[in-house]
Each structure stands twice: as C-alpha cells, then as structure tokens.
Amino acid sequence: MPLTLLVDTDTLAARLRDPDWVVVDCRSDPANAAFGRAEYAKGHLPGAIFLDMDSDLCGEHTGRNGRHPLPEPQRLVATLSAAGIGPGTQVVAYDDRGGASAARLWWMLRWLGHDAVAVLDGGITRWVAEGRPLATEAPAPRAARFEGRANDAMKVDAGFVAANLQRREAVLLDARVPARYRGEMEPIDPIAGRIPGARNRPLQDNLGPDGRFKPAQALRADFDAVLAGAGPERVVHYCGSGVSACHNLLAMEIAGLPGSRLYGGSWSEWIADPSRPIERG
Template identity: 40%
Template sequence: MNYIIDKEWLLKNLNDSHVRIVDCSFSLADSNKGRQEYEKNHIPGASYFDLEKDLSGEVSEHGGRHPLPNIEKFIDKLELAGIDENTTVISYDQGEGAFAARFWWLLQYLGHEKVYVLDGGLKGWNEGNYPVTSDVPTFNKATFKPKINHDLLASMEEVRTVSGGQDSKSILIDSREERRYLGLEEPIDKKAGRIPGAINKPWFEGLNSGYYKQAEDQKHRFTDIKPENEIIVYCGSGVTAAPNYLALKAAGFQKVKLYLGSFSDWISYQENEIE
C-alpha cells in the first residue's frame, strides 16, 4: 500500500473539504523553531502539531524521551483540526521526514486508514513554487472514533524477549546512524551502544533529499529480512524509527511494530544489557 502523497496531488486537492493537512515541523535543537516557522509560512489549511506538546507525552522514569502522548488529549487536538476517522489526512515537516512519519504512525495506531506523508515535505512544496500562507485555519470540531491497533506497538518486554534470543522469528532494527549503533558516540542519551541482537538500518537511507525511495528500492534495503519475519524498529526515542516503519510497510512487510520508547527507554531499566 502506498502511504506517500506527492505535492501535485495535494495541490490539486488543496480545497477539498474531506482533506486535512498537518504541519509537524520541529527542531530537536530548538523546540520553538517548528512553531515559529509554521507561523511564518505553511501550506494553506494546515494545522500545527508539535512533536513534544502534541505527539509525545510527559517524560518520566520510563517510556523514553518522546513517550506515547495522552491518547484522549491527542484525539481532542485531532478533533479541533476537523479530523475524524474518515478524513484524508496529509502530514508533512520541513523535509526531514521523521516528524511527519511520527504523526502518520500515531494515526495508524489509532486505526486511521487514510493518513499519508507528503513526499519532500515543505521543502519539496516550496521547490514547486506552490502556495504558502501565514493564516492559521479554524475548523468545526469533528468527532474521532479510534480503533486502537495495539499490534503496531512493541513493549519493552517484547523487545527484551527478541533481544534475548527467545524469539527467533523476530528481527530488531536499530534505525540510528551507524556510529550511534556501534556505540562509538552518543550525543543525546546517557549511555552509548545498542539493544543486543539488533541489526542496523539507518532511517535516512530510505530517503533521498527528503523524498522517499520507491518501493523496489526499499525492498532492496531490507533484502536480508524475510517477509515472514516479525520486525520491531527502534531508534533513540521513537521518532526517526517511524520513517523506517513506513519504508518497511511500503516494501510490503506486514508484521512491523514500533518500540516507541526505543533506546532511551531501554537504558532506563538498569537490568537491560547494552551491546
């Protein structure tokens, strides 16, 4: 199934009342930057969802740096943006891909079937000289009826089982860059290394200048994984693993889960080993 929408399609359907657009622009280095950039320029009709305020919950001892948001609050925000379970929703960011994919995964988790990521993000949209605005839209509040798909979310206990070798049919994928995977450097988390047994598939290798590679190219990235394998993807805090999750689904893999807490959650348990 195709989860990617091109800018030409969005331009053509910009005024469709059944389509909602979500701007997920964010900077991990400056948490206010995404909102500021949205207020300057965004795709007409786009609502803004903040990674830390809307797409993540409160940070605590466990759960990682970007834990699952409070579902009731997240649904309320969706409803205020005029989104119900039948709305076609397009998410985008500045072109990095990870923040839009995080939103996409969350809606998939809520059982929403008509959610897509804008290929190339705002950068690609601007390259096409397509319209932008600073106007903040308002919508009539919708009613969103979730059908939570728990099969998309891997728990720490599941990851521990796979890591320990008790589940030989499952694969752990570390989505971070190779140097962090190898434990050679760790710019964010308190410990360096990886979850034992994980293989490395850096998330950005599934994109080319913000555009997702074609399904055949994604399949080539994952040729060492059997289609019948159950796959759990993780990264540092469950954000950059989302593009890998999307890429795996685009490549035809059916049994894919996201370990949302990821490495930052794993290391919060003193008994968990690090490789």
C-alpha cells in the same frame, strides 16, 4: 480511494481547499522543542495546522518512558478531534526532514485505526523548491469527532524487547545513523550504544538523492538484504525516542512488507533502567 502511504506535491496542491483533507505540519527538532512551532509561524503550507511532537503527539513523561512516549489513546483522540480530523478525513502529514517526524503521525493515526493518512513525499522542502506558496496565518479551528481505538498489536514494550534478548524471535531494526548505532557518538541521550542484537537501517537510506522515498522495488531489495529472510511480522523498529523509527515502518509498507511493529519507548526508554544491557561497536 484514500491515500494511505505517500502523496506527491501535485496531488496535494490540487486538494488544498478540499474540506475533507487536513494537512498537518509535523516539523520538529529533537534538540530544540520550540523549533517546529517557530518554523510553522514563519511559513507553512496554505491551510495546514500544526501539531507539536513534544506536546500534542507525546504522552506524559515519567523519567523512565523515553523522550517521546506515546500518549494515552483517548488523549490523542481528543487532540485529533480538535484538529478537525474525523472518520472521513484524508490526513496529509509533512515535515522538513524527509518524513522523519511526519511518519510518526502517520503511524499514530493507523494505530488508532485511521488509514486515510499519507506523508507528503519530499515534504515542505520539495514544496518550496518547486516554487509553491506558503502561508503565515493559521486556519480557523474546526472541530470534528475522531473515532478510533488503539491496536496495541502494532507495538511492543520494553518487557517484550528484554525477553527477546534471549529468544531472538524478533528482529530489532535501529533507525539511527550508523555512528549512534555503534555507540561512537550520542548527541541527544545520556548513554551511547544500541539494544543488543539490533541491526541498523538508517532512515536516510529510505530516501533518494531528491529527498523523496525510493521506489517500492528498491526499498524491497534494501529490506530483504537487512532482514535476511525474516518476515515483516518479526520486525520491531526503534530509534532514539520512537519518532524516526516510524520512517522505517512506512518504508516497509511502501516496499510491500506490512506488519512490522514499533518499540515506542526506544533507546531513550531502554537506557532509563541501568539494569538493561547495551551493546557498542
């Protein structure tokens, strides 16, 4: 049975040599595009490949579509094929930020209909803390033929979000830290604030003190509180650029609340149009 949400370090360690498993290093830093590749070169899980959030997993920038626009589906299909991911491949994504970057690859694969993808719970941080080995050599590339078709019902665009300002049918969940949500500080984007009416669910609240995801029951209670009766099908997630918002999507799935959607352009796209309203406080 494929793993579709999380995988623990013991399970992954036992399957590192499995040719039907592909492990992907997704480390990234919003403030330093070179960070992930440099960290991968210093040391990564044995056999892991690296996919770059700012190139491999990102579309073309127009100046109005945010910092990490989704790539065209066929371009992503080509990237995944070159990474050795085929129809029967179990993918494991990891990072060093509690899954904040890895969850983006998790969501993208599911967007293309590939459900056999899981995030390493605790990431490389837990792997190293447990004394497990790292490697510095990159594995030999092994091409595959990825098959997938984008399910655009899983996402919304800026037009949908703008129309919802009046309808208020969808519940917007902002995954950024509270100070960014309130517009008190903004270390990355040129304008601080939030989309009007959005609620705050910082992705850090999905994790326990050990850096792993909270149990499903605890996550369910958390989301029930913030959603206040709204069903998951009404929920739209966003963040700064559509990457860390996927952490809340994953957390809701773990909690047994499937069916929420992603606003991929997120805050960085929203503020690219000065006519769009913002909210602070």
